[in-house]
Amino acid sequence: MSKSDVVVIGNGFAGLMSALVSADQGKKVTLLSYGAGTFPLNSGVIDVLGYDDSGKAVANPAQAVSAVADEHPYKKIGIQALEESVKFFQDVVAAEGFPYVGSLNEQQWLVTGVGTLKPSCLIPESMQGSKCFEASEIVLVGIKGLKDYYVDMVAENLAKELGNDKKYTVVTVDPHYQGARDLTTKDVAAWMDTEAGYADFVSQVKGNAGAGKVILVPQILGLKGNVVYKKIVAELGCPVVETTAMPPSVNGLRLRDVLLSALKKKGITVIEKAKAEEAVIEGSKAVAIKAGGEVRLQTYNADKFIVATGGFYSGGITMRDFGEAKEVVFGLPVECDCFEERWVNKQLFSDKKQTFAKTGVRVDATLRGVDESGNVVLENVYVVGRNLSGYDFCFEHSGNGVALASAYKAAKA
Amino acid sequence: MELEERARDSADNCIACTSCVAVCPVTKANPDYRGPKLVGPAHNRMHFSDENDYEDSLKLCSNCKNCDITCPNGVSVATLNMLERAKYYKAHPEKHTQADQMLSHNFQMADMLKSIPFGRTCANIGMSIGEAMGMMGAMGIAPQRKSPRFATKYFREMYKEIKQPEGLTKEVLFFPGCFIDTNDPEVGVAFVKVMNANGYKVLMDDRFKCCGSPLVVGGYLDEARSHADNNVAIINEYAAKNIPVIACCTSCSLMLKAEYTELFAQEEMAQAAKNVYDAFEFLTILAEKGELKKVHVSSDKKFIYHAPCHLRAQGMGMPAVDLLKEIGVNIDSADAGCCGMSGSYGFHKENYETSMKIGSELFDKINASGAHKVVCDCGTCREQIKHGTNAKTTHPIQVLAKAYEQ
Numbered sequence: 001m002s003k004s005d006v007v008v009i010g011n012g013f014a015g016l017m018s019a020l021v022s023a024d025q026g027k028k029v030t031l032l033s034y035g036a037g038t039f040p041l042n043s044g045v046i047d048v049l050g051y052d053d054s055g056k057a058v059a060n061p062a063q064a065v066s067a068v069a070d071e072h073p074y075k076k077i078g079i080q081a082l083e084e085s086v087k088f089f090q091d092v093v094a095a096e097g098f099p100y101v102g103s104l105n106e107q108q109w110l111v112t113g114v115g116t117l118k119p120s121c122l123i124p125e126s127m128q129g130s131k132c133f134e135a136s137e138i139v140l141v142g143i144k145g146l147k148d149y150y151v152d153m154v155a156e157n158l159a160k161e162l163g164n165d166k167k168y169t170v171v172t173v174d175p176h177y178q179g180a181r182d183l184t185t186k187d188v189a190a191w192m193d194t195e196a197g198y199a200d201f202v203s204q205v206k207g208n209a210g211a212g213k214v215i216l217v218p219q220i221l222g223l224k225g226n227v228v229y230k231k232i233v234a235e236l237g238c239p240v241v242e243t244t245a246m247p248p249s250v251n252g253l254r255l256r257d258v259l260l261s262a263l264k265k266k267g268i269t270v271i272e273k274a275k276a277e278e279a280v281i282e283g284s285k286a287v288a289i290k291a292g293g294e295v296r297l298q299t300y301n302a303d304k305f306i307v308a309t310g311g312f313y314s315g316g317i318t319m320r321d322f323g324e325a326k327e328v329v330f331g332l333p334v335e336c337d338c339f340e341e342r343w344v345n346k347q348l349f350s351d352k353k354q355t356f357a358k359t360g361v362r363v364d365a366t367l368r369g370v371d372e373s374g375n376v377v378l379e380n381v382y383v384v385g386r387n388l389s390g391y392d393f394c395f396e397h398s399g400n401g402v403a404l405a406s407a408y409k410a411a412k413a
Numbered sequence: 414m415e416l417e418e419r420a421r422d423s424a425d426n427c428i429a430c431t432s433c434v435a436v437c438p439v440t441k442a443n444p445d446y447r448g449p450k451l452v453g454p455a456h457n458r459m460h461f462s463d464e465n466d467y468e469d470s471l472k473l474c475s476n477c478k479n480c481d482i483t484c485p486n487g488v489s490v491a492t493l494n495m496l497e498r499a500k501y502y503k504a505h506p507e508k509h510t511q512a513d514q515m516l517s518h519n520f521q522m523a524d525m526l527k528s529i530p531f532g533r534t535c536a537n538i539g540m541s542i543g544e545a546m547g548m549m550g551a552m553g554i555a556p557q558r559k560s561p562r563f564a565t566k567y568f569r570e571m572y573k574e575i576k577q578p579e580g581l582t583k584e585v586l587f588f589p590g591c592f593i594d595t596n597d598p599e600v601g602v603a604f605v606k607v608m609n610a611n612g613y614k615v616l617m618d619d620r621f622k623c624c625g626s627p628l629v630v631g632g633y634l635d636e637a638r639s640h641a642d643n644n645v646a647i648i649n650e651y652a653a654k655n656i657p658v659i660a661c662c663t664s665c666s667l668m669l670k671a672e673y674t675e676l677f678a679q680e681e682m683a684q685a686a687k688n689v690y691d692a693f694e695f696l697t698i699l700a701e702k703g704e705l706k707k708v709h710v711s712s713d714k715k716f717i718y719h720a721p722c723h724l725r726a727q728g729m730g731m732p733a734v735d736l737l738k739e740i741g742v743n744i745d746s747a748d749a750g751c752c753g754m755s756g757s758y759g760f761h762k763e764n765y766e767t768s769m770k771i772g773s774e775l776f777d778k779i780n781a782s783g784a785h786k787v788v789c790d791c792g793t794c795r796e797q798i799k800h801g802t803n804a805k806t807t808h809p810i811q812v813l814a815k816a817y818e819q
């Protein structure tokens with residue numbers, strides 16, 4: 001394979017965005033992918049910062065990002081790159097016909113699959129839970145046979161969140177499903193993509209739609225961007241809101257498909273099932289990656305490398321023993337409080353960050369790995385996303401935000 | 414010798430993330446299929462060898478390997494399914510249908526017909542009559558399909574008549590595979606032309622048997638094992654002479670490179686795999702060494718490429734597209750997922766609807782592309798594409814051979 005300007009390793013949100021921003025800079029990009037990334041698991045919404053260090057809910061992400069600790073990736077990335085990355089992302093998805101609403105100056109609200117409310121920063125039009133705030137009646141749609149969606153529980157919890165001065169009505173739609181296995185939101189979304197399925201659904205819900213109401217549905221409004229969403233809002237004449245979902249998450253898959261489509265338009269080469277195994281280093285630079293394939297590794301040469309391999313969760317960092325954490329492909333220095341007694345905070349849902357979650361590659365403000373004295377290890381290797389040290393995405397709700405901003409900064413460097 | 418690392422143990426790496434379920438084309442098209450996660454890894458771990466404890470929908474898996482491509486944890490999901498299926502048929506041999514028997518053993522039919530004068534012509538006429546009279550359905554074969562016709566001369570016969578240039582010092586051994594050998598021998602002819610033009614003499618070895626892919630899918634694992642042992646011994650013989658083995662069919666090459674070892678975990682198989690190359694993988698290596706014959710195509714005829722799932726599962730991208738682009742061919746990948754055929758899968762009557770549903774995205778893209786031909790490395794994918802679209806199809810090696818002729 002001929003040489004690329006940039007090789008991106010990893011195909012989660014950070015990897016895809018790194019590839020897109022690099023290609024936008026006119027670079028020839030090859031992306032090495034392995035597995036599906038976190039897309040089928042997360043709801044495809046971009047949290048930037050949901051909770052600050054003390055666990056307090058963040059109202060204005062831009063402000064809160066400016067106040068993070070020095071070790072935090074946002075500090076190194078800087079607010080300007082974050083702002084530009086948000087604009088870049090919103091432009092990309094809008095050009096693909098799948099716009100995301102939101103800004104860094106306020107939070108958006110999601111209704112979760114159990115009926116609670118959750119903040120996020122950038123979300124697709126179909127998930128704007130705030131539309132429920134003004135409504136006088138919420139019509140909650142359940143789907144007969146749908147796994148893991150208990151509409152009565154959603155109604156009960158939502159009433160606790162939004163108060164009892166609203167009316168909560170439950171409608172159950174029968175998708176006339178005849179299959180032998182459990183029905184998932186993905187199956188229902190595929191049904192909604194068919195003309196017959198869509199018409200059937202609308203006919204069962206239409207009687208309950210109307211002014212002042214909001215229709216709340218599980219994540220079923222089709223698999224293709226916001227096509228079904230736009231159609232159904234126009235047809236029902238009132239807002240329709242999707243909740244977040246259990247895996248496989250329909251909106252995560254939508255976002256992945258939309259980004260892959262953008263990658264294709266930019267002429268980015270994606271190599272599937274190409275697990276990066278070895279780096280070829282010359283002096284202080286990487287010159288190639290060996291990856292893949294059945295039987296023999298293929299060599300991918302480039303001038304610049306972006307490591308988006310997802311940290312512990314996705315195999316970018318491993319640890320055989322305490323104190324021996326390492327970044328797998330380049331052996332970049334990993335920063336962690338690697339002592340058994342401090343490794344986990346056993347109260348899983350406590351108000352403290354998890355030590356293991358903050359483990360990651362130690363980088364400087366250019367997002368290149370640095371040794372303990374702060375010297376750059378490999379001049380042309382950049383680290384992004386869940387590979388970075390110093391934050392607990394789960395605790396603070398910043399996963400895709402850090403992924404986006406770091407990808408942007410590394411690709412622009 | 415048994416290898417320590419076995420595909421069946423990879424079930425323990427499953428973290429139940431459901432990524433495989435999200436991409437499995439059969440799961441999407443057929444609500445009776447419970448999906449890879451449950452059928453493969455979960456069942457494999459939970460299955461405590463009661464011979465009646467089988468997952469019913471296991472027979473619906475097509476072995477297309479999209480689950481393997483998507484799994485973040487290296488679980489050999491499809492192979493787990495195939496091993497489980499083999500166990501089932503071992504306990505219940507009476508459940509094998511006539512269609513299973515025929516579709517898994519096409520190579521026997523092909524050999525038999527060759528031994529009868531006009532056998533192939535008669536068989537082809539017989540197929541036309543059979544299709545016209547609706548007999549295929551009665552045998553469990555999708556009546557909507559036209560079965561691939563036998564070539565009146567197989568590649569192994571044509572090969573003997575090809576005069577390769579004198580004085581070629583480098584050699585490769587061709588693994589034609591059943592489809593190219595008995596249905597589409599022109600692909601083999603094109604391969605010889607390309608290799609000759611690059612200074613390689615092409616050898617054939619008549620001891621090779623069908624790679625065994627259709628046997629595995631049909632649940633005839635013991636037979637597949639005997640094919641594997643036979644082929645692996647030959648490949649290793651040539652490895653000792655530094656002669657690489659090359660296949661143009663991506664299902665054959667996946668079988669030889671990866672699936673033998675996954676299924677049977679033998680050291681000789683892992684050894685043999687190192688000596689096997691897909692044709693365009695090999696040509697790309699030549700190109701990287703600056704040894705590939707230079708040629709430039711100036712025609713702007715538009716081609717669309719379909720990447721076989723069994724190529725994607727090999728983790729090396731799309732070497733044919735890269736190489737053809739490099740020499741100036743106007744070609745673009747359809748990126749439309751699985752074609753739905755999966756070897757013999759789509760020929761089964763009960764899989765026909767699923768198969769066509771899966772292929773519909775690809776068919777739409779091809780129809781909308783305005784391309785002059787569809788390029789694809791896999792013979793049965795090409796059959797499916799012709800059936801679903803009326804487009805003309807070709808193997809990439811034929812495109813390259815044509816470019817060399819100019």
Ligand SMILES: Cc1cc2nc3c(=O)[nH]c(=O)nc-3n(C[C@H](O)[C@H](O)[C@H](O)COP(=O)(O)OP(=O)(O)OC[C@H]3O[C@@H](n4cnc5c(N)ncnc54)[C@H](O)[C@@H]3O)c2cc1C
Binds near residue numbers: 014038047
């Ligand atoms: C269940 C769950 C729910 C979440 N929900 C949200 C949410 O609602 N909002 C939010 O903002 N964030 C959420 N997050 C966090 C967010 O998903 C991640 O923080 C972010 O997407 C990380 O992106 P990434 O690209 O760095 O890593 P990943 O998405 O993990 O991608 C890494 C990729 O690299 C591949 N890879 C690894 N090693 C190699 C190699 N050697 N060669 C090639 N490829 C390799 C992996 O297979 C993987 O595909 C959630 C996370 C989880 C687990």
Ligand code: SF4
Binds near residue numbers: 437438475478479481
């Ligand atoms: S091999 Fe194909 S059909 Fe079988 S489970 Fe995997 S993705 Fe599904």
Ligand code: SF4
Binds near residue numbers: 433454485490
């Ligand atoms: S993708 Fe892999 S890890 Fe995830 S459920 Fe399927 S087999 Fe298990």
